[in-house]
Amino acid sequence: MKTKSTQTPSSCKADSLLTKEQMTDRIITAKVKKQLTWTAIAEQIGVNEVWLASACLGMNSMKHDIAEKLCAILELPIEVRAALEMFPHKQWPFEIPQDPLIYRLYEIVGVYGETLKEIIHEKFGDGIMSAIDFSMTVGKEENPAGDRVVITMNGKFLPYKSW
Numbered sequence: 157m158k159t160k161s162t163q164t165p166s167s168c169k170a171d172s173l174l175t176k177e178q179m180t181d182r183i184i185t186a187k188v189k190k191q192l193t194w195t196a197i198a199e200q201i202g203v204n205e206v207w208l209a210s211a212c213l214g215m216n217s218m219k220h221d222i223a224e225k226l227c228a229i230l231e232l233p234i235e236v237r238a239a240l241e242m243f244p245h246k247q248w249p250f251e252i253p254q255d256p257l258i259y260r261l262y263e264i265v266g267v268y269g270e271t272l273k274e275i276i277h278e279k280f281g282d283g284i285m286s287a288i289d290f291s292m293t294v295g296k297e298e299n300p301a302g303d304r305v306v307i308t309m310n311g312k313f314l315p316y317k318s319w
Contacts, residue, residue, distance in 0.1 A: 183212045200225070206292045206293060207292075223237045282315065285312070286314050290311040
């Protein structure tokens with residue numbers, strides 16, 4: 157996924173601005189060097205691990221205090237904090253990713269997308285699930301036949317307005 161930075165917080169006084177891609181590279185490098193997980197970092201900061209990873213991968217912006225805590229934990233410079241605070245452009249290529257895990261998520265939506273749409277419309281009416289007023293958790297369910305991945309998405313329903 158590619159993101160572009162368009163907004164620079166007036167409170168940031170970094171010597172140079174990083175792109176979201178450069179920011180992500182520095183965060184991942186520091187995370188690996190410190191042998192930390194997204195869960196461990198999120199617990200120290202007091203945020204959701206999925207949201208934290210998304211922001212660090214450039215798909216969300218962080219408030220100043222959260223970015224400051226992250227940079228302190230990972231010992232990252234002000235330029236990274238400034239990039240974390242910038243609003244991203246959420247865009248990605250239209251081709252289907254080749255990474256097996258991401259591909260399977262595309263496959264799930266391809267196979268079950270229309271089904272989810274039908275059931276959501278039956279239960280709520282004509283509208284969409286918000287990806288803005290949204291939360292997601294990733295869990296692990298131990299199972300003798302093979303551990304299960306549990307992804308819970310929680311989005312506010314937004315009805316379409318009638319004219």
